[in-house]
Amino acid sequence: MKTSVILGTMTLAAMAAGAAGAQTLSDVQDRGTLNCGVTTGLVGFAAPDANGDWSGFDVAVCRAVAAAVLEDPQSVEFVPTTGKTRFTALSSGEIDMLARNTTWTFTRDVDLKFEFAGINYYDGQGFMIPKELGVSSARELSGATVCIQTGTTTELNLADYFRKNNMDYEPVPIETNAEAQQQYIAGACDVYTTDASGLAATRAAFETPGDHVILPEIISKEPLGPLVRHGDNEWGDVVRWTLNALIAAEELGITSANIDEMKAGTESPEINRILGTEGNLGEMLGLDADWAYRAIKANGNYGEIFAKNIGESTPIGLARGLNAQWTDGGLMYAPPFR
Amino acid sequence: MTTLSDPQGESFRLSMLLNDTRYRSYTFQFIALVCVAALFAYLGSNLMANLRAAGLSISYDFLGDPSGYDINQTMIAYTSQSSHLRASIVGLLNTLLVSILACITATIIGVVAGVLRLSNNWLVSKLMAGYVEMFRNVPVLIWIIIIFTIMTAVAPSPSAFRGDDPDASMVFGMIAFTNRGVYVPAPVFEPLGWVVLGVFLASIVASILYRRHARKKLFDEGVLLPTTWPTLAIVFVPAILVFFVLGRPITLDIPELGGFNFSGGVTLLGSLIALWFALAIYTGAFIAENVRAGILSVSRGQTEAAAALGLRPRRIMNLVVLPQALRVIVPPLISHYLNITKNSSLAIAVGYMDLTGTLGGITLNQTGRAIETILLLMLFYLAISLTISGLMNVYNNAVRLKER
Numbered sequence A: 001m002k003t004s005v006i007l008g009t010m011t012l013a014a015m016a017a018g019a020a021g022a023q024t025l026s027d028v029q030d031r032g033t034l035n036c037g038v039t040t041g042l043v044g045f046a047a048p049d050a051n052g053d054w055s056g057f058d059v060a061v062c063r064a065v066a067a068a069v070l071e072d073p074q075s076v077e078f079v080p081t082t083g084k085t086r087f088t089a090l091s092s093g094e095i096d097m098l099a100r101n102t103t104w105t106f107t108r109d110v111d112l113k114f115e116f117a118g119i120n121y122y123d124g125q126g127f128m129i130p131k132e133l134g135v136s137s138a139r140e141l142s143g144a145t146v147c148i149q150t151g152t153t154t155e156l157n158l159a160d161y162f163r164k165n166n167m168d169y170e171p172v173p174i175e176t177n178a179e180a181q182q183q184y185i186a187g188a189c190d191v192y193t194t195d196a197s198g199l200a201a202t203r204a205a206f207e208t209p210g211d212h213v214i215l216p217e218i219i220s221k222e223p224l225g226p227l228v229r230h231g232d233n234e235w236g237d238v239v240r241w242t243l244n245a246l247i248a249a250e251e252l253g254i255t256s257a258n259i260d261e262m263k264a265g266t267e268s269p270e271i272n273r274i275l276g277t278e279g280n281l282g283e284m285l286g287l288d289a290d291w292a293y294r295a296i297k298a299n300g301n302y303g304e305i306f307a308k309n310i311g312e313s314t315p316i317g318l319a320r321g322l323n324a325q326w327t328d329g330g331l332m333y334a335p336p337f338r
Numbered sequence B: 001m002t003t004l005s006d007p008q009g010e011s012f013r014l015s016m017l018l019n020d021t022r023y024r025s026y027t028f029q030f031i032a033l034v035c036v037a038a039l040f041a042y043l044g045s046n047l048m049a050n051l052r053a054a055g056l057s058i059s060y061d062f063l064g065d066p067s068g069y070d071i072n073q074t075m076i077a078y079t080s081q082s083s084h085l086r087a088s089i090v091g092l093l094n095t096l097l098v099s100i101l102a103c104i105t106a107t108i109i110g111v112v113a114g115v116l117r118l119s120n121n122w123l124v125s126k127l128m129a130g131y132v133e134m135f136r137n138v139p140v141l142i143w144i145i146i147i148f149t150i151m152t153a154v155a156p157s158p159s160a161f162r163g164d165d166p167d168a169s170m171v172f173g174m175i176a177f178t179n180r181g182v183y184v185p186a187p188v189f190e191p192l193g194w195v196v197l198g199v200f201l202a203s204i205v206a207s208i209l210y211r212r213h214a215r216k217k218l219f220d221e222g223v224l225l226p227t228t229w230p231t232l233a234i235v236f237v238p239a240i241l242v243f244f245v246l247g248r249p250i251t252l253d254i255p256e257l258g259g260f261n262f263s264g265g266v267t268l269l270g271s272l273i274a275l276w277f278a279l280a281i282y283t284g285a286f287i288a289e290n291v292r293a294g295i296l297s298v299s300r301g302q303t304e305a306a307a308a309l310g311l312r313p314r315r316i317m318n319l320v321v322l323p324q325a326l327r328v329i330v331p332p333l334i335s336h337y338l339n340i341t342k343n344s345s346l347a348i349a350v351g352y353m354d355l356t357g358t359l360g361g362i363t364l365n366q367t368g369r370a371i372e373t374i375l376l377l378m379l380f381y382l383a384i385s386l387t388i389s390g391l392m393n394v395y396n397n398a399v400r401l402k403e404r
């Protein structure tokens, strides 16, 4: 019993210690580092390299926020979280923000009391299966053994989908993507299901990616984005507008290559407002005038981040699709900077 | 001491609370108690204040809501539309199942290994010493993962059983070892089949009565009746006879490969097997040491005396040594059983859906009710542990040295 008691007490203490007031911004600035919750490792989205340096699509958001707030994109403490631990980590105050392929849902927003700062990837849940099983549609999966990560929207969607289509399956609950990958490769489950982007990233890490197919059915909407605790609107604004700055930068043609040039002043008032040469947007956020300049300079604009980490020229090879700018027929649409 | 005269009618003064050794310990205990209570009150009120500030409240209403997730091993009817409470009970039953299986297996392994470690055969005793040291000194989580990994890596996947010339085949044509678990045949009872089962259970009772009778005869009249063969005969012969006379009313449902998986029969999930064996082997090593200590605690003179009376070694063990050793073995056994139950919460490492996996895992995560679920989880484990120690204490009292 002792361990349970200690665990319980620690949880209570952690909840108690997370006296999360509305001051995350000054906490982060005083501390000098940003604690950012990420995955335990999903190449392309968030994974450490051999030197322990994290990189990826979600990591870039953390770095942009650190650049805006702390003037240094490297001042980030990455905290790996699983599907199960991520929300406790955020609500207890262990991390300042979470950027971990997390789906914006009603209950997470309203009941769990989080604040989604926006959407950095429009995704949906898919299935991956070895080619040799000869399955071409998710409708043929009745009776299959399915690997799923616990604590995700994935497992709920899966239960709904199979119930709706009157099929049965055997779930194999798994903590992390790495374990799921291992089980799937060993054939302990027939199918792996998670967000389609995650499937692509997982498949890219296989020895022979060509032996596996991702089925055409997308069974859910998974808008993924960074989130913060509910109730600290100043901090929520900082994260939201940092993300918006990255997206707007792509739309307005601000890139890491031309940003220094543009910083000297341009014809476009909106670019000038973003880069701080006109108006006082930074001051309104509680930051300095160069906040967005640093955020964009850290890893480039949204399009550059996408292309570098998960885009078509990378092994993961995701097309922009829904994640193209609205001007290109996608859903990426930053509200105006004024 | 005797030189001190009794302090005559000394009245109680406040300073005695600190100066007088008779009262001092009470004072300090009281202060400690107040401090602990204050600490908990502080944590509690702080928690409440923070929860209120975050707009959260403690409520168990979520237990009635549909859980929304599926579970791969359910001993009672359950679907994703069942409530969170039902999911917790499914988890509780899974916890109890693996704990009971592991407790029984660990006891058998422990007793055998403990006795063999004292064997005069050098090889056997060294082998057992090796087993004990190896398993006792590596964390049980590692053993769980090792066994699970070996199972998934070594056993063939169900697809290997497919085709005209499959890579793998079923043992005896009815048991399939796969990397997802072991599929074994399940008995199917036709109405008359229950009669066979009834006869079998009655025979077991009869065999116990027979052994009692034999024992009484030995103690009262000194007549030694044979027990081993008659017991086996009483247990099996009537049941087998009835089985054939009634026209084999019990058949086997043999697992068959269809679609993605085997269906039919009983499935022992790989996660259950890994957890069960890891817990059993790990705890068995501790129990082996207790058994050895228990046996060594019975002085050698007892064995020699029994031998001098002409008892054979097995009888010495059963009649003289073990009854006395049990009183040393049983108390630590209780804590090993408790440990097995608590260690079974490592189940999530291999995806076995026990109480921690359902209530403390998916339910906690999907509802976000961390405090409520953790408190409930503690309550469940506390109840299981108290029940086990209660039952084992009854047994302990039964084997205790009777002082006459």
Ligand SMILES: N[C@@H](CCC(=O)N[C@@H](CS)C(=O)NCC(=O)O)C(=O)O
Pocket: A038, A039, A040, A041, A042, A081, A082, A083, A100, A101, A102, A103, A149, A151, A152, A153, A154, A175, A176, A177, A178, A194, A195, A197, A198, A199, A222, A224
């Ligand atoms: N979007 C879903 C699922 C998120 C999820 O767990 N994604 C997986 C695969 S895309 C992941 O990031 N795994 C990384 C890890 O195991 O740490 C949710 O928010 O519940």
